[in-house]
Amino acid sequence: xxxxxxxxxxxxxxxxxxxAIDITGQNVANANTEGYSxxxxxxxxxxxxxxxxxxxxxxxxxxxxxxxxxxRIRDAFLEARAQAEHATTADLTVQSATLTxxxxxxxxxxxxxxxxxLTNMWSGWSDIANNPTDPGARAQLxxxxxxxxxxLHSVSGSLDGQWTNTRDSLQTLLTxxxxxxxxxxxxNQAIKxxxxxxxxxxELQDKRDVLVLHLSDTVGxxxxxVGDGTLNVVVGxxxxxxxxxxxxxxLTGSNNSAGVAASPPVIVTAPGGTPVLVGGTxxxxxxxLTSIIPSYQNQLTAIAQQLATQVNAGHAAGYDxxxxxxxxxFDDGSxxxxxxxxxxxxxxxxxxxxxxxxxxxxxxxxxAAGGGVSADSNNADAMYxxxxxxxxxxxxxxxxxxxxxxxxxxxxxxxxxxSVVSNQVDSSRDAVSGVSIDEEMTNMLQFQxxxxxxxxxxxxxxxxxxxxxxxxx
Numbered sequence: 001x002x003x004x005x006x007x008x009x010x011x012x013x014x015x016x017x018x019x020a021i022d023i024t025g026q027n028v029a030n031a032n033t034e035g036y037s038x039x040x041x042x043x044x045x046x047x048x049x050x051x052x053x054x055x056x057x058x059x060x061x062x063x064x065x066x067x068x069x070x071x072r073i074r075d076a077f078l079e080a081r082a083q084a085e086h087a088t089t090a091d092l093t094v095q096s097a098t099l100t101x102x103x104x105x106x107x108x109x110x111x112x113x114x115x116x117x118l119t120n121m122w123s124g125w126s127d128i129a130n131n132p133t134d135p136g137a138r139a140q141l142x143x144x145x146x147x148x149x150x151x152l153h154s155v156s157g158s159l160d161g162q163w164t165n166t167r168d169s170l171q172t173l174l175t176x177x178x179x180x181x182x183x184x185x186x187x188n189q190a191i192k193x194x195x196x197x198x199x200x201x202x203e204l205q206d207k208r209d210v211l212v213l214h215l216s217d218t219v220g221x222x223x224x225x226v227g228d229g230t231l232n233v234v235v236g237x238x239x240x241x242x243x244x245x246x247x248x249x250x251l252t253g254s255n256n257s258a259g260v261a262a263s264p265p266v267i268v269t270a271p272g273g274t275p276v277l278v279g280g281t282x283x284x285x286x287x288x289l290t291s292i293i294p295s296y297q298n299q300l301t302a303i304a305q306q307l308a309t310q311v312n313a314g315h316a317a318g319y320d321x322x323x324x325x326x327x328x329x330f331d332d333g334s335x336x337x338x339x340x341x342x343x344x345x346x347x348x349x350x351x352x353x354x355x356x357x358x359x360x361x362x363x364x365x366x367x368a369a370g371g372g373v374s375a376d377s378n379n380a381d382a383m384y385x386x387x388x389x390x391x392x393x394x395x396x397x398x399x400x401x402x403x404x405x406x407x408x409x410x411x412x413x414x415x416x417x418x419s420v421v422s423n424q425v426d427s428s429r430d431a432v433s434g435v436s437i438d439e440e441m442t443n444m445l446q447f448q449x450x451x452x453x454x455x456x457x458x459x460x461x462x463x464x465x466x467x468x469x470x471x472x473x
Contacts, residue, residue: 006461012064013454019067020447031435035210038435042069072202075432085422087220087279092415094284099408105158108401117148122387128361132377138356156346163257163293170285181246188230189244195229220279236277264290300346307393318360318379326360
């Protein structure tokens with residue numbers, strides 16, 4: 001190796017160490033930047049010529065170091081794991097939150113829940129059984145029954161509102177997903193152009209990975225690298241982003257909870273209209289819209305129908321204070337007779353009368369009682385005993401509340417377990433891609449000494465050249 005070529009070797013060493021220090025500074029500056037992946041200079045030795053001259057061979061040992069390439073430290077396996085685990089965690093988070101909101105709607109256990117209202121209504125029948133001619137006891141029963149009806153309306157309305165809010169939230173989420181997919185497509189294009197021009201694109205790739213992980217959270221997206229530096233983003237088998245092209249998603253189906261059975265909400269591609277099996281937050285919200293909330297709405301409606309059937313039949317067996325046969329107490333608000341229980345829901349159940357004298361407390365007809373209908377409380381007592389029925393509305397309601405508590409507890413437990421797994425994966429990713437200030441400081445000292453050594457090499461070669469020049473004068 002000639003003395004002059006040694007200067008080139010020393011210059012490449014100076015440049016390499018300086019570049020490594022610059023990259024270390026970039027890492028330190030972005031130590032707290034979300035999504036930033038630490039970078040390293042890929043130093044490769046430059047060998048001597050392996051092609052001999054025509055009349056001679058080269059014994060050159062090398063030509064220094066190449067430091068043009070900067071590596072972005074990333075583990076592809078952990079990235080794929082993170083995308084999958086984040087999607088599962090987001091899904092379970094929404095389901096757990098939905099069940100918690102449903103529990104809050106029922107307000108059980110507590111003094112304002114349906115169970116307490118049912119108990120108060122049956123107690124009203126007990127008060128009438130003890131004093132069938134007392135107008136206060138009769139008025140109290142009517143008031144407590146109205147409170148029960150209002151409670152059913154309130155819970156039903158709360159569930160309807162939760163369903164509507166969830167659908168609106170899902171619609172907003174899809175708008176965000178479409179914008180994010182477009183941003184990823186634009187970054188794909190920018191990264192591809194940068195790679196083709198030999199320009200650095202690590203920061204652009206960091207931004208793209210953050211957006212991909214966001215899509216994993218929202219719709220369960222996964223990313224597949226392509227040879228030209230771009231990523232294909234796939235959701236439920238449908239390619240959402242390919243190169244610089246992005247496909248949109250939209251929500252179809254019923255706009256209200258009453259139409260879920262006939263037209264359930266579905267996420268489809270736009271254009272195309274092909275159904276997509278999403279994951280993440282969107283999956284949890286779809287599950288809430290098509291399964292969780294409608295399930296409890298249907299159960300509550302079944303309880304309202306069971307209550308109407310039970311009370312109407314018992315009330316029809318008695319006679320009111322005027323000696324008239326008991327009329328149905330509950331209907332769907334239409335006032336039509338005969339009452340069709342099939343049209344009753346928790347949202348429209350209605351107390352047909354507010355006149356306390358129409359309460360059919362007596363068990364004997366006027367003829368059988370010899371005109372003493374008002375003193376007969378047999379039917380009121382029979383109505384009070386319905387609270388003990390093993391197939392009554394009370395029992396069905398209690399079973400539903402217990403099942404709801406178990407389902408909510410299970411969802412919370414599953415979320416806790418999944419969160420631990422997701423956090424472990426994130427910690428592993430940070431260990432690989434995250435910036436450690438201590439490590440960067442150590443590297444900085446190493447590169448600093450390397451730079452000083454390269455500078456000393458330049459100084460030594462300069463001294464040798466001075467000696468050589470002095471010798472040939």
